[in-house]
Structure formats: C-alpha cells, structure tokens
Amino acid sequence: MDMKTPRINAGRMSRYIGERVRVVAKIVKVNAPTAMVELSDGGQIEVKLSSDSHMGGPYVEIIGQVENEKSLKMFKAINLGDNIDMAVVNHTIELMHTPVMSQYWSTKP
Numbered sequence: 001m002d003m004k005t006p007r008i009n010a011g012r013m014s015r016y017i018g019e020r021v022r023v024v025a026k027i028v029k030v031n032a033p034t035a036m037v038e039l040s041d042g043g044q045i046e047v048k049l050s051s052d053s054h055m056g057g058p059y060v061e062i063i064g065q066v067e068n069e070k071s072l073k074m075f076k077a078i079n080l081g082d083n084i085d086m087a088v089v090n091h092t093i094e095l096m097h098t099p100v101m102s103q104y105w106s107t108k109p
Contacts, residue, residue, distance in 0.1 A: 033048060
C-alpha cells in the first residue's frame with residue numbers, strides 16, 4: 001500500500017494534525033529524545049525522535065506524524081547533505097499547495 005506523505009512547512013502544520021507528512025529541515029539542536037529544527041519557511045518545531053533515529057544533518061527530510069502545530073513525531077530521517085536552498089524548497093511546497101496543484105500532490109490548499 002502506498003502511503004501518501006505531503007511535504008509541508010511550519011505554517012501548514014495545523015492543517016495536518018494527526019497525519020503523516022514530510023518536512024525539509026535544518027537541524028538546530030539535538031537533545032535526545034527530541035530535536036529542534038527549522039523548516040523551509042523559517043518556522044521552528046520540535047521533533048520527537050524515534051528510538052533508532054540518526055539525523056546526519058545539517059539538512060534532513062523528516063517523515064513523521066504531526067502531533068500539533070509545533071511538534072512532529074519522527075518515523076524516519078533522510079540526510080540531504082550540507083547545502084540546501086530553503087527558499088527554493090519553501091517556494092516548491094507553497095506551489096504544491098495551490099488549488100491547481102494540490103490535486104496532483106495530495107495536499108490541502
């Protein structure tokens with residue numbers, strides 16, 4: 001079964017409470033069992049790390065479940081390397097949530 005995981009930013013967290021999502025993040029601080037990360041729109045959220053988590057950073061894509069507008073429970077992290085243009089990432093996320101594009105990306109406009 002294919003699990004859809006829309007990409008979101010901090011400003012869209014409240015629309016996805018209880019749902020599985022993806023976020024592109026810059027690691028700000030890790031203090032197990034949580035981490036503070038900055039998402040593509042500059043908003044910071046707390047990530048509840050999984051027991052076997054490894055965030056190679058400084059940039060990662062996190063797949064997890066939104067707990068509230070400031071917290072995400074992590075299932076998996078994918079290392080994205082040392083240099084990501086977060087403005088481009090955020091612009092892409094915003095385009096994915098427009099009414100025209102949301103039908104293709106399983107997002108909420």
